Amino acid sequence: MQDETIISSSKIGQRLDAIVKKEQVSCLMFNNGKIPIVSVITIGRSHDNDVVIDSKLASRHHAIIQKIKEDYFLKDLGSTNGTLLNGERIPQDKYLRLNREDTISIGKTNLILG
Numbered sequence: 874m875q876d877e878t879i880i881s882s883s884k885i886g887q888r889l890d891a892i893v894k895k896e897q898v899s900c901l902m903f904n905n906g907k908i909p910i911v912s913v914i915t916i917g918r919s920h921d922n923d924v925v926i927d928s929k930l931a932s933r934h935h936a937i938i939q940k941i942k943e944d945y946f947l948k949d950l951g952s953t954n955g956t957l958l959n960g961e962r963i964p965q966d967k968y969l970r971l972n973r974e975d976t977i978s979i980g981k982t983n984l985i986l987g
Contacts, residue, residue, distance in 0.1 A: 901938070902985045910945060910986075914938045916979065917950075930954050930980025938971065945971045945986075954980060 900907040901914065903924060908914070915922040917935035926935070932952035939946050946968040949956040956963050957978035963969050977984040 900987045902987050903982075907987065910938060910940065912940045916977075916984070917952075924984070926979055926982050928980045928982060931982070935979055936977070938977075939968070941968070947971055947977060952979075 900909050901924065902908075908924060914924060915934065915937050916924040916926065916931075917933050918926055918928065918931040919933040922934065932950070932954070934950050935952045936947060936949050936956045939948065947956070947958060947963065948968050949963050949965045951965050955965075957976075958969055958971075959976055960978070971986055973986055975986045977986070
């Protein structure tokens with residue numbers, strides 16, 4: 874008899890195989906560095922932000938990334954020039970779920986989720 878793993882043929886294995894576990898976002902890549910994502914990260918031009926973007930296209934308090942349960946969400950804080958997620962402008966004051974390798978653009982600055 875051939876060795877089989879629990880995933881290959883059993884009912885439990887088939888159920889486990891049907892569950893797709895998404896990869897968790899764990900860091901923000903910015904300027905050749907990695908910033909671990911904790912409960913809330915603020916992004917903007919002001920020096921009191923966690924991620925400071927030195928550009929006039931960034932508002933002083935531009936956007937936030939917030940952990941809600943096990944997922945991370947992006948929210949534009951009413952910025953003048955807007956925030957792009959994967960090339961599309963996000964609505965102000967709405968939370969959008971982030972996935973691994975999403976690109977957040979603020980002005981000419983790109984932040985990539987890893």
